[in-house]
Amino acid sequence: MSFNKIIIVGNLGRDPELRYTPQGDAVCNFSLATNEKKRDKAGEFQEVATWFKITLWRKQAELASKYLTKGSPVYVEGRLGVEEWTDRDGNKRFTFEVQGTDMQFIGGGRSDDHSSSSSSNEAEFAGPADAPATEFAPPAKADDDIPF
Numbered sequence: 030m031s032f033n034k035i036i037i038v039g040n041l042g043r044d045p046e047l048r049y050t051p052q053g054d055a056v057c058n059f060s061l062a063t064n065e066k067k068r069d070k071a072g073e074f075q076e077v078a079t080w081f082k083i084t085l086w087r088k089q090a091e092l093a094s095k096y097l098t099k100g101s102p103v104y105v106e107g108r109l110g111v112e113e114w115t116d117r118d119g120n121k122r123f124t125f126e127v128q129g130t131d132m133q134f135i136g137g138g139r140s141d142d143h144s145s146s147s148s149s150n151e152a153e154f155a156g157p158a159d160a161p162a163t164e165f166a167p168p169a170k171a172d173d174d175i176p177f
Contacts, residue, residue: 035127037081038135041064041101043070047094057090059083059097061105061127083107085129096134102173 042060062078069075085093085103097103107129114159116122 031109035107037061037063037105038081041097041099042080043093044099045097047090055087055090057085057093081125081127083127083129085132089129089132091134102135104135105129
């Protein structure tokens with residue numbers, strides 16, 4: 030048995046690109062960066078970014094395209110793949126590619142549509158990529174009478 034799952038929490042490096050397959054399925058691609066601080070040889074802290082290519086499908090692809098922009102924070106789960114390639118200078122390079130299976134928005138997304146309160150609720154959870162769209166009901170409105 031084998032298992033391949035990655036969880037990434039990071040920020041978009043560019044706006045999502047949405048396209049459709051000939052069968053009509055939505056596909057969205059974007060780059061996602063994670064950051065960590067590491068000490069260099071001089072003992073100084075340096076921020077190191079690790080970049081991932083993310084691919085989302087169907088409803089998640091459409092939601093990502095609608096609500097995410099460059100810099101947006103997002104949580105992505107999926108299967109990790111590594112592509113090996115050679116750059117112009119002959120150096121061996123690697124690209125981390127993730128086929129997203131689950132996505133959750135962390136912060137505010139696009140603010141293009143201020144007229145609908147349900148659109149902001151819809152963005153809170155995009156759900157599993159292979160689940161039917163009917164499972165993605167917006168969360169219920171918060172009750173202001175809750176004492177905490």
